[in-house]
Amino acid sequence: MTHFDSRALKRPVNLSLNSDLVRRAKDLTSNLSDTVETLLAEFVDAETTRRAETQRQIDALVEASNGFIARHGAFGDEFSTL
Template sequence: MRVGTGEFYNTAAPKARINMTLNEDLVRVAREYTDNLSDYVEKLLAEAVSEERRRKMENDRHLKEVCTSWNDFYEKHGSPAEDYIASFLPENDET
């Protein structure tokens, strides 16, 4: 895998022969657009995996921002639950 190419998998890896079950009519229609169905499916699969990786990284980034925001809030204001829970604790309980 070459660095900086945007590739997330080794495009020079050997091809693997696999078995797949696909809708026959969909395959017929797809063959109207390509004479190399394997290459066509490989490119579509790479695009789909790339999009899923992008979506996951964006989701991870968002969750990290939420956690940071919550931690900042907690540092400044404490937990909002502490005041609520305190009203249910006995007067001398220092939990």
């Protein structure tokens, strides 16, 4: 479900990575850049999905709270001087 322009130009970036981890990763893949790009795309998709779900939960809670207040009033209304 990758939602990025896979045809976009590639550009060099500076990253600070553990040198031992990079060495070990290079032993496991013939193209470290493509491997990292794939993993980064998966992370972006997962994080975007997680954040959207969190927002849906917040929206549902606000809607439920607003409905409760509309039916029963807000806690403390009886004490309000406004």
